[in-house]
Amino acid sequence: MPPITLYFLQASRSIRIAWLLEELGVDYEVKAAEREGQKAPQWMKDEAGGLGKFPVLKDGETFLYESGNITEYLCDKYDTEHRLLPPLGDPKRYQVLQWVHAAEATYMLHSLAILYARWNQKGGDVAATEAGLALNVQKDLDYLASERGKSKGMFLVGDGPTAADVMMEFSVDFILTRELGTKGREWERVDQYRKDCQSTATWKKAQKKTGHQL
Ligand SMILES: N[C@@H](CCC(=O)N[C@@H](CS)C(=O)NCC(=O)O)C(=O)O
Numbered sequence: 001m002p003p004i005t006l007y008f009l010q011a012s013r014s015i016r017i018a019w020l021l022e023e024l025g026v027d028y029e030v031k032a033a034e035r036e037g038q039k040a041p042q043w044m045k046d047e048a049g050g051l052g053k054f055p056v057l058k059d060g061e062t063f064l065y066e067s068g069n070i071t072e073y074l075c076d077k078y079d080t081e082h083r084l085l086p087p088l089g090d091p092k093r094y095q096v097l098q099w100v101h102a103a104e105a106t107y108m109l110h111s112l113a114i115l116y117a118r119w120n121q122k123g124g125d126v127a128a129t130e131a132g133l134a135l136n137v138q139k140d141l142d143y144l145a146s147e148r149g150k151s152k153g154m155f156l157v158g159d160g161p162t163a164a165d166v167m168m169e170f171s172v173d174f175i176l177t178r179e180l181g182t183k184g185r186e187w188e189r190v191d192q193y194r195k196d197c198q199s200t201a202t203w204k205k206a207q208k209k210t211g212h213q214l
Contacts, residue, residue, distance in 0.1 A: 001029065002026075002027040002028050002029050003059060003060050004021070004026060004027070004028040004029065004058065004059050005028065005029045005030075005031055005057070005058040006018060006021065006028050006029070006030050006031070006055060006056075006057055006210075007031050007033075007044055007047070007054055007055060007056040007057070007058070008030050008031065008033070008054065008055060008210050009032075009033055009035065009040045009044065009054035009055070010032060010033065010034050010035060010210075010211065010212065010213070011212055011213055012053060012054055012055070013054070013170050014054050014055035014067075014210070014212070015059060015066045015169075015170055015206060015207070015212040016028070016055065016067045016120075016166050016167055016169070016170050017055045017067060017069065017070050017071070017074070017166075017211065018206035018207075018209060018210045018212070019161075019166050019169070019202060019203050019206040020070075020071055020074055020075075020084070020163070021074070021206070022183065022202035022203070022205045022206045022209075023074075023084060023161060023166065024074060024078045024079060024084070024204045026074070026078050030209060030210055031044070031047075032210055032211065034077060038119070040053070040054055042162050043072045045190060048063065049063055050063065050065040051065065053065070055067055055070060057070045057073070057074070058124045059073075059077075060074065063086075064106075065102070067167065068100050068101065068103070068104055068167060069194045071085075071100060071163050071166055072085070072100070072163070075131075075163055083160065083162075084096075084161070084162050084166070085097075085162065085163045089181045092157060094100060095156075095164070096156075096162050096163050096164045097155050097159050097163075098162075098164075099156050099157070099163075099164035099165075099168050100163050100164060100167045102168070103164075103167035103170070103171045104167070104170045104171075105120045106140055107168070107171035107172070107175065108139075108171050108174070109139050110133065110136040110137045110140055110181070111137050111171070111174060111175045111178075111180040111181060112180075113133045113136075114134065114137070114180045114181050115178065115180060117129045117130055117133065118130070123160060130181065131183075133181060134181030134182075134183055135180070135181075136181070137175060137180060137181030138181060138182075138183075138185065141175070141182070141187045141190055142187075143187075144168075144172070144187070144189075144190050144193070145187045145188075145189040146191050148189040148192075148193055154196050154199075155196070156168060156193075161197065161200060161202070165197055169194065169197040169198070171196040171202070172190055172193065172194050172197075173194055173198075173214055174214065176190070176191065176194065177214045178214075
């Protein structure tokens with residue numbers, strides 16, 4: 001039995017950690033569950049603890065929460081050659097971490113506001129709320145497209161996937177697939193970036209092992 005268990009809620013940010021584990025070549029067991037309504041099933045929340053949000057990683061006896069935190073933990077422990085996360089003090093580390101944090105604190109924050117309005121707004125004009133909130137998402141995608149335009153590598157920081165891509169791929173896929181604030185606009189470079197991530201052998205392996213499907 002591998003010492004690592006990934007609690008994987010369908011279809012969620014959990015794919016980030018499966019992709020990372022495949023990139024690291026670390027063996028892991030998946031405990032996967034479908035959502036019940038929009039929520040994680042109670043057995044999974046009881047077993048994994050914390051806030052009841054997924055992914056959750058168990059390494060030995062230690063439980064880890066928050067996909068960005070799990071990403072840093074796994075890189076610190078298993079990425080001994082610093083391929084996915086450059087070492088402390090290296091300026092490239094902070095380029096990678098910029099995207100690790102932006103994936104949750106900017107891209108998911110802005111797009112989830114729209115999903116929550118669709119799900120939860122009672123009364124008022126949901127389309128008007130969405131139009132207002134779309135401004136931030138559009139700026140975020142414009143920025144990503146412009147950074148992709150400047151970069152010579154296929155991925156966000158260089159030629160191979162890093163922790164930046166592990167975190168950003170899901171955010172981009174989530175926004176484009178659910179059309180959160182995109183309002184019929186297309187971002188060719190962003191779409192190509194998503195395709196490049198999903199074409200890696202490691203992402204495909206993670207998808208197959210977990211059954212992830214947005
Ligand atoms: N910031 C957290 C967010 C985790 C989160 O909200 N996960 C959602 C799925 S993407 C979840 O578990 N929802 C199930 C529920 O609310 O019951 C992270 O990056 O891990």
